[in-house]
Amino acid sequence: xxxxxxxxxxxxxxxxxxxxxxxxxxxxxxxxxxxxxxxxxxxxxxxxxxxxxxxxxxxxxxxxxxxxxxxxxxxxxxxxxxxxxxxxxxxxxxxxxxxxxxxxxxxxxxxxxxxx
Amino acid sequence: xxxxxxxxxxxxxxxxxxxxxxxxxxxxxxxxxxxxxxxxxxxxxxxxxxxxxxxxxxxxxxxxxxxxxxxxxxxxxxxxxxxxxxxxxxxxxxxxxxxxxxxxxxxxxxxxxxx
Numbered sequence: 001x002x003x004x005x006x007x008x009x010x011x012x013x014x015x016x017x018x019x020x021x022x023x024x025x026x027x028x029x030x031x032x033x034x035x036x037x038x039x040x041x042x043x044x045x046x047x048x049x050x051x052x053x054x055x056x057x058x059x060x061x062x063x064x065x066x067x068x069x070x071x072x073x074x075x076x077x078x079x080x081x082x083x084x085x086x087x088x089x090x091x092x093x094x095x096x097x098x099x100x101x102x103x104x105x106x107x108x109x110x111x112x113x114x115x116x
Numbered sequence: 117x118x119x120x121x122x123x124x125x126x127x128x129x130x131x132x133x134x135x136x137x138x139x140x141x142x143x144x145x146x147x148x149x150x151x152x153x154x155x156x157x158x159x160x161x162x163x164x165x166x167x168x169x170x171x172x173x174x175x176x177x178x179x180x181x182x183x184x185x186x187x188x189x190x191x192x193x194x195x196x197x198x199x200x201x202x203x204x205x206x207x208x209x210x211x212x213x214x215x216x217x218x219x220x221x222x223x224x225x226x227x228x229x230x231x
Contacts, residue, residue, distance in 0.1 A: 031216075033216055033217055035219060037222075042224065043205065043224055043225050043227075044222060044223065044224040044225065045159070045207060045209075045222035045225075046222075047219040047220070047221065047222075050217065050219050052217060091158070091159060093159075095216055096216070097216050102147055102149045102164045102171075102209070102211055102214060102218075102220055103161045103164060103172055103174075104151075104159075104161060104220065105161070106158045106159040106160070107158060108157070108158045109158055109159075
């Protein structure tokens with residue numbers, strides 16, 4: 001069975017602090033894809049990043065960075081120098097590699113509040 | 117930038133009533149999906165749809181639910197006889213080729229409140 005766990009329900013930081021959102025996944029598939037989505041207060045789900053199981057290179061995009069570690073089945077997301085606009089619910093999600101049905105398994109989400 | 121649009125943004129209905137939620141996927145996308153999010157909970161897969169057929173559905177997607185692509189642009193989710201527990205945010209999504217590595221593009225959601 002596939003599962004995604006985001007153990008941090010809520011995180012509160014002060015602007016300019018760095019914050020890491022944890023994501024741990026379970027799957028028996030050798031090929032799979034991991035995603036992060038952001039859900040701002042307006043409600044839509046915004047795609048942030050995709051990673052496949054064969055690519056363990058970390059990625060940096062501006063203030064965002066992602067650390068994929070297959071050995072610990074984790075795909076953590078770090079925001080550097082957080083800003084108030086980063087306040088949102090962040091979801092980690094998993095898709096099996098053989099899936100052409102678009103079925104994403106989401107974690108419970110982490111609510112990030114960035115205070116000025 | 118192309119986007120997925122959903123209507124209505126919020127619908128309130130009485131238990132037992134039929135509801136149709138509408139979505140306009142991104143125009144050149146071929147794969148369509150519905151997800152739902154009960155308030156405060158995680159986003160759950162309902163159904164995927166390609167070539168006028170359901171590709172996969174979850175156990176949530178029982179006989180009370182149906183999907184349709186009535187024309188070349190709309191994709192609808194119908195709930196025949198709503199229950200209180202159907203109250204949720206329903207997200208429509210689409211992807212271009214349906215490949216496993218592709219991200220899904222989500223709409224802003226339709227909030228359904230069943231009284």
